[in-house]
Amino acid sequence: MDIAEIKNLTKEYPTFRLSDVSFALKKGRITGFIGRNGAGKTTTIKSMLNLVHPDTGEIRYFGMPLAGHEAEIKQRIGYSTGSVSWYPRKKLSTIAAVSKRFYLNWDDDVYQHYMKQFGLDERKTPLELSEGMKVKFTLVLALSHKAEILILDEPTSGLDPFSREELLEIFTMLRDSGTAVFFSTHIVSDLEKCADDILYISHGSIVAAKLKQAFRDAYSQAGETLEDTILRMEKGAAHA
Numbered sequence: 001m002d003i004a005e006i007k008n009l010t011k012e013y014p015t016f017r018l019s020d021v022s023f024a025l026k027k028g029r030i031t032g033f034i035g036r037n038g039a040g041k042t043t044t045i046k047s048m049l050n051l052v053h054p055d056t057g058e059i060r061y062f063g064m065p066l067a068g069h070e071a072e073i074k075q076r077i078g079y080s081t082g083s084v085s086w087y088p089r090k091k092l093s094t095i096a097a098v099s100k101r102f103y104l105n106w107d108d109d110v111y112q113h114y115m116k117q118f119g120l121d122e123r124k125t126p127l128e129l130s131e132g133m134k135v136k137f138t139l140v141l142a143l144s145h146k147a148e149i150l151i152l153d154e155p156t157s158g159l160d161p162f163s164r165e166e167l168l169e170i171f172t173m174l175r176d177s178g179t180a181v182f183f184s185t186h187i188v189s190d191l192e193k194c195a196d197d198i199l200y201i202s203h204g205s206i207v208a209a210k211l212k213q214a215f216r217d218a219y220s221q222a223g224e225t226l227e228d229t230i231l232r233m234e235k236g237a238a239h240a
């Protein structure tokens with residue numbers, strides 16, 4: 001069964017249209033959502049979380065429609081849309097205590113395990129965290145309530161190459177333990193490193209939703225890197 005199904009999502013802004021976006025996400029897979037600035041990634045992700053109200057479309061998680069089951073579904077997913085909503089001057093331990101009250105599945109041992117594994121100090125406040133640490137803390141909160149799917153908007157942006165590499169390794173580890181990871185990026189090398197599946201959006205429309213190798217087979221020319229291929233496809237779309 002698909003963990004998430006997005007069908008025929010449409011959202012119209014005065015200068016932009018998200019057109020008929022459909023895709024599905026599976027357990028134990030990393031899906032990289034690639035597209036250049038303004039392609040519609042954040043609008044898609046926020047629609048998937050009911051933070052933006054799409055004009056049309058159907059969003060289901062675990063076989064249930066998001067509409068009418070949002071609270072139940074949000075217990076089982078972890079997400080970050082970039083804008084950190086935690087109290088900047090509260091200690092991480094206080095923020096975790098608030099999250100713990102909200103999530104029925106919260107597990108303190110898991111929380112402590114990942115805080116240690118990711119090298120986070122719970123006496124710090126969000127103001128004292130680097131960008132990489134903020135992303136890691138988002139992941140700790142999601143993992144501590146046993147999220148079955150992680151939905152992350154540009155988690156690698158703002159990270160140095162070492163922190164990015166480290167984060168992509170964490171995604172791989174989570175994928176191997178069965179979590180579905182869905183993350184947006186405009187950095188093609190993120191996909192090269194860890195994605196199983198590629199969802200490529202351009203000008204508000206899905207251009208491809210394929211296994212990484214199937215994507216290469218379908219679109220790459222001899223000798224091209226994935227980056228070359230996507231750049232060429234983008235140029236073609238701009239001239240279309």
Ligand SMILES: Nc1ncnc2c1ncn2[C@@H]1O[C@H](COP(=O)(O)OP(=O)(O)OP(=O)(O)O)[C@@H](O)[C@H]1O
Nearest residue numbers: 013014016035036037038039040041042043044186
């Ligand atoms: N609330 C809004 N009102 C009007 N237009 C909007 C709104 N939110 C987004 N847009 C427009 O929709 C388009 C897609 O934006 P979106 O943030 O989804 O792109 P993105 O792929 O996430 O880009 P980036 O990589 O820069 O974050 C942009 O042209 C943006 O200006």
